[in-house]
Amino acid sequence: MEERERPNAGELKNDARSAAVLAEAERRHVPRFHEHAERDERPPRRLFRRRGSRLLNRILLLVILVLLALIVFYKAGDWFKSGLHIEAPESLSAFMPDETMGYSQIDFSNAVLGESRTKSDFVVLEQDVSVTSRVSQALANLALFEKYQIIRSYGTGVYTVDLSKLTADDVTVDEALQQVTVTIPHAALTYVTVDVEKTEYEETEKALFAFGEIKLTNEQLNLLEQSIDEAMHAQLETADMLAKADAHALSQVQKLFEPVVQSVAADYIVAIELQPAS
Numbered sequence: 001m002e003e004r005e006r007p008n009a010g011e012l013k014n015d016a017r018s019a020a021v022l023a024e025a026e027r028r029h030v031p032r033f034h035e036h037a038e039r040d041e042r043p044p045r046r047l048f049r050r051r052g053s054r055l056l057n058r059i060l061l062l063v064i065l066v067l068l069a070l071i072v073f074y075k076a077g078d079w080f081k082s083g084l085h086i087e088a089p090e091s092l093s094a095f096m097p098d099e100t101m102g103y104s105q106i107d108f109s110n111a112v113l114g115e116s117r118t119k120s121d122f123v124v125l126e127q128d129v130s131v132t133s134r135v136s137q138a139l140a141n142l143a144l145f146e147k148y149q150i151i152r153s154y155g156t157g158v159y160t161v162d163l164s165k166l167t168a169d170d171v172t173v174d175e176a177l178q179q180v181t182v183t184i185p186h187a188a189l190t191y192v193t194v195d196v197e198k199t200e201y202e203e204t205e206k207a208l209f210a211f212g213e214i215k216l217t218n219e220q221l222n223l224l225e226q227s228i229d230e231a232m233h234a235q236l237e238t239a240d241m242l243a244k245a246d247a248h249a250l251s252q253v254q255k256l257f258e259p260v261v262q263s264v265a266a267d268y269i270v271a272i273e274l275q276p277a278s
Contacts, residue, residue: 125249152199
């Protein structure tokens with residue numbers, strides 16, 4: 001058998017040195033590789049934890065800020081309420097809302113005055129009236145030549161109340177009685193109309209030597225119409241007739257304002273009074 005060639009001492013020494021170097025290199029590099037591998041796995045977890053912690057901190061901070069803002073707003077409202085106090089002038093105290101009913105005088109005043117503003121000639125009474133006139137003529141003013149005729153004229157007197165001049169002072173409110181009182185002017189005779197078609201003419205009465213019918217000139221007709229108008233006014237403006245017109249005024253104006261007032265407060269009643277005579 002052939003003997004293998006044995007390595008000399010120098011080669012063995014070199015091989016041992018190379019093996020030592022490789023072992024040392026393996027010892028140094030392998031742990032470092034594993035250490036880097038572990039480090040590569042750890043940072044993502046730490047980064048996720050850090051981001052989650054920051055987000056939670058921001059949410060908590062936002063909640064705290066919102067709570068602080070609500071507390072400050074609530075306290076500011078209390079301060080504002082405690083520091084704000086309004087007192088109405090005495091002249092306006094009657095117009096402030098009633099604490100119990102919730103109605104004020106100005107509510108009723110506006111309603112009443114709004115309805116009365118267009119009622120400058122509010123008709124409260126139409127009264128029929130008749131007047132008898134005697135028309136005569138005589139030649140030379142002698143009774144034997146006199147002739148005369150009786151004429152009955154009919155007309156209507158219209159009484160009105162001027163509601164357009166009412167002011168807030170004419171409207172008062174009694175919360176205890178739940179009553180609104182309106183003070184109005186007295187009724188007045190505004191005009192008289194004569195119904196010509198209803199005029200009645202009696203037959204002409206003649207004296208012994210009178211003849212023909214009565215004929216009036218235009219001037220005499222005008223005087224006759226004027227006298228009829230004056231006679232009708234005189235009948236319609238007596239104390240009794242004016243008192244009757246006032247009574248109708250109280251009734252008619254109440255009917256006018258009652259639905260107006262009850263549109264503001266259904267449980268309130270209306271009372272009408274007349275202004276003192278001037």
